[in-house]
Amino acid sequence: MGWAIALHGGAGDIPLTLPPERRLPREACLRHCLQLGVDALKSKKSPLDVVELVVRELENNPHFNAGKGSVLTTNGTVEMEACIMDGNTMKCGAVSGLTTVVNAISLARLVMERTPHIYLGFDGAEAFAREHGVETLDASHFITPANIERLKQAKEANRAQIDYMQPVQKNEKDAATTDGDSQIGTVGCVAVDNDGNLAVATSTGGFVNKMVGRIGDTPIVGAGTYANSLCAVSATGKGEAIIHGTVARDVAALMEFKGLSLEEAAACVVKERVPKGNVGLVAVSATGEVTMPFNTTGMFRACATEDGYSEIAIWPSTED
Amino acid sequence: MGGWAIALHGGAGVDPNLPHHRQEEAKEVLARCLNMGISALRSSLPALDVVELVVRELESDPVFNSGRGSALTEKGTVEMEASIMDGMGRRCGAVSGVTTVKNPISLARLVMDKSPHSYLAFSGAEDFARLHGLEVVDNDYFITEDNKGMLKLAKEANAIMFDYRIPTVLPDTCGASVENPLQMNGLPISVYAPETVGCVVVDGQGRCAAATSTGGLMNKMSGRIGDSPLIGAGTYAGSLCGVSCTGEGEAIIRGTLARDVAAVMEYKGLGLQEAVDFVVKERLDEGKAGLIAVSRDGEVACGFNTNGMFRGFATEDGSVEVEIW
Numbered sequence: 001m002g003w004a005i006a007l008h009g010g011a012g013d014i015p016l017t018l019p020p021e022r023r024l025p026r027e028a029c030l031r032h033c034l035q036l037g038v039d040a041l042k043s044k045k046s047p048l049d050v051v052e053l054v055v056r057e058l059e060n061n062p063h064f065n066a067g068k069g070s071v072l073t074t075n076g077t078v079e080m081e082a083c084i085m086d087g088n089t090m091k092c093g094a095v096s097g098l099t100t101v102v103n104a105i106s107l108a109r110l111v112m113e114r115t116p117h118i119y120l121g122f123d124g125a126e127a128f129a130r131e132h133g134v135e136t137l138d139a140s141h142f143i144t145p146a147n148i149e150r151l152k153q154a155k156e157a158n159r160a161q162i163d164y165m166q167p168v169q170k171n172e173k174d175a176a177t178t179d180g181d182s183q184i185g186t187v188g189c190v191a192v193d194n195d196g197n198l199a200v201a202t203s204t205g206g207f208v209n210k211m212v213g214r215i216g217d218t219p220i221v222g223a224g225t226y227a228n229s230l231c232a233v234s235a236t237g238k239g240e241a242i243i244h245g246t247v248a249r250d251v252a253a254l255m256e257f258k259g260l261s262l263e264e265a266a267a268c269v270v271k272e273r274v275p276k277g278n279v280g281l282v283a284v285s286a287t288g289e290v291t292m293p294f295n296t297t298g299m300f301r302a303c304a305t306e307d308g309y310s311e312i313a314i315w316p317s318t319e320d
Numbered sequence: 321m322g323g324w325a326i327a328l329h330g331g332a333g334v335d336p337n338l339p340h341h342r343q344e345e346a347k348e349v350l351a352r353c354l355n356m357g358i359s360a361l362r363s364s365l366p367a368l369d370v371v372e373l374v375v376r377e378l379e380s381d382p383v384f385n386s387g388r389g390s391a392l393t394e395k396g397t398v399e400m401e402a403s404i405m406d407g408m409g410r411r412c413g414a415v416s417g418v419t420t421v422k423n424p425i426s427l428a429r430l431v432m433d434k435s436p437h438s439y440l441a442f443s444g445a446e447d448f449a450r451l452h453g454l455e456v457v458d459n460d461y462f463i464t465e466d467n468k469g470m471l472k473l474a475k476e477a478n479a480i481m482f483d484y485r486i487p488t489v490l491p492d493t494c495g496a497s498v499e500n501p502l503q504m505n506g507l508p509i510s511v512y513a514p515e516t517v518g519c520v521v522v523d524g525q526g527r528c529a530a531a532t533s534t535g536g537l538m539n540k541m542s543g544r545i546g547d548s549p550l551i552g553a554g555t556y557a558g559s560l561c562g563v564s565c566t567g568e569g570e571a572i573i574r575g576t577l578a579r580d581v582a583a584v585m586e587y588k589g590l591g592l593q594e595a596v597d598f599v600v601k602e603r604l605d606e607g608k609a610g611l612i613a614v615s616r617d618g619e620v621a622c623g624f625n626t627n628g629m630f631r632g633f634a635t636e637d638g639s640v641e642v643e644i645w
Contacts, residue, residue, distance in 0.1 A: 090575075091574070092573070094545075096441065096545075097441065097442060115541065118545075118570045119545040119546070120544055121441055121545050122417060122442040122443075123542065124541055124543015211436075212443065213440045213443060213444015213445050215437075215439040216439070220550050221550070221552075221553065221573050221576065222573075240436075243439070244411065246576070246579045246583075249576045249580075250579075250583065253580070253583040257584055257588045258587045
């Protein structure tokens with residue numbers, strides 16, 4: 001037993017040649033968020049509070065595809081979604097189609113705590129945010145030049161693009177290793193405290209050049225986000241594949257129904273429920289274990305456990 | 321074992337005081353839709369096509385809470401949602417916030433077949449429908465007088481009216497007593513409440529499919545999304561089975577009900593009815609819901625912890641049933 005925390009900033013075809021100006025700020029953010037989460041756990045904040053505060057920080061960082069820095073829809077707009085779940089009570093909250101709410105994850109939590117519903121979307125969600133005085137900013141706040149550029153390239157390539165892919169080359173040999181429309185760039189955090197209480201939070205802008213109104217796996221309980229008394233899971237990758245693979249739920253289901261360990265269950269799902277190149281996840285168990293498997297080239301990730309272990313990484317570690 | 325099978329539902333949780341003629345009316349609609357499904361299966365239509373056509377028929381009929389006859393939002397409008405899943409390959413499509421598309425289940429299918437995505441909502445979904453020439457009508461078309469009345473009562477009661485009404489059951493009764501908390505002016509609210517609809521099918525080739533469609537909760541907040549369009553919650557189909565749920569949306573989401581039926585079959589080796597019973601018993605806590613399921617071996621099953629569930633079944637060996645209690 002002991003506390004544990006893991007967070008991610010998206011899985012996908014992150015090229016090994018990722019230039020320092022793109023790699024370093026993200027690593028720094030992961031490090032910073034990990035520390036925030038660890039400090040919060042050490043000061044006995046509930047896992048639900050911990051995952052929310054970590055994801056808020058990731059949303060505010062423009063280098064990740066959530067909140068500010070969200071990728072753009074085909075109309076050049078931002079439509080954000082998020083989901084939070086408390087493994088203890090199984091209560092959850094989700095939002096989609098947000099355009100002005102600064103922290104989607106906090107709105108998701110508000111839906112969970114202040115409405116009889118679980119999931120609010122689009123105009124209804126925005127109206128709810130205003131009724132509750134949640135911080136909103138003009139839509140332009142969330143749009144970054146990097147994402148305007150990505151959208152431009154995606155349109156030129158005339159297909160949806162993963163946001164970590166290199167600028168589109170004429171002979172996209174790297175693209176050949178991905179499943180054309182692979183999508184990454186969600187952020188998420190899972191945490192467990194000393195008493196085995198679990199929680200998860202996931203947030204995203206979706207994927208570049210997505211159709212207006214497209215909902216991905218993130219706000220779908222059981223797909224991109226899930227927590228119960230056994231584990232908490234946050235997934236990232238190609239939303240459509242994660243939805244029909246019911247990824248987050250399946251990790252817990254394998255533990256519950258087949259008696260697999262957290263690591264075995266997560267590895268099994270990543271290997272067998274979703275085609276290669278499409279998914280990564282972070283998960284913690286009630287007993288303080290952590291696992292961060294992915295079947296993509298890389299996944300921005302970080303984790304720490306009470307016994308002192310910690311890791312910040314992008315590509316597979318050499319033992320894999 | 322083997323052969324085709326079909327099940328459909330029109331909602332879990334039924335007022336035990338529902339007037340007899342309303343019960344008969346609902347059963348007639350279920351029977352008619354069931355027969356359409358049976359004919360389709362006899363002419364070897366694939367499972368995916370059968371679930372779509374049956375749910376389209378249920379949506380078009382104003383008796384149930386989907387398409388025409390949908391429950392109303394707090395604004396008095398209709399916001400519909402639906403999802404469909406093909407067990408073969410686990411392809412899926414879902415829509416939410418649909419306001420003018422006559423048959424939301426067909427829009428969900430279109431999302432699955434003709435878009436790079438699995439789930440579209442609100443204006444994006446509506447635009448996509450128009451792009452593909454789906455039949456659209458004014459939002460008024462979906463609104464019935466009955467539902468306007470219900471909305472008014474719900475607002476007066478200042479409570480969300482779930483799309484079924486569970487009478488408060490005292491622990492020492494067998495569930496037959498009705499202490500309906502939703503009484504207005506001394507009169508019980510015994511008006512029949514329309515319910516979410518769904519259909520699950522396994523065809524002659526052993527392929528499973530599932531489809532669910534709804535208007536959601538009466539007096540819901542605009543923008544509220546329930547379980548029906550969420551894959552794994554209200555709808556699921558895989559190689560082993562097809563499942564569609566109905567009831568308290570929030571409980572179905574938390575319990576990932578539809579996926580769990582398939583998961584216990586896959587991971588615990590349970591049979592279809594065992595899996596359904598397990599999920600209804602273990603995954604709902606205080607939540608109220610029901611579900612129908614078919615297996616690739618031609619079995620049908622249902623389970624519910626509510627007071628009744630509108631349902632119908634048929635299997636290739638000739639058995640046909642339409643039930644409420």
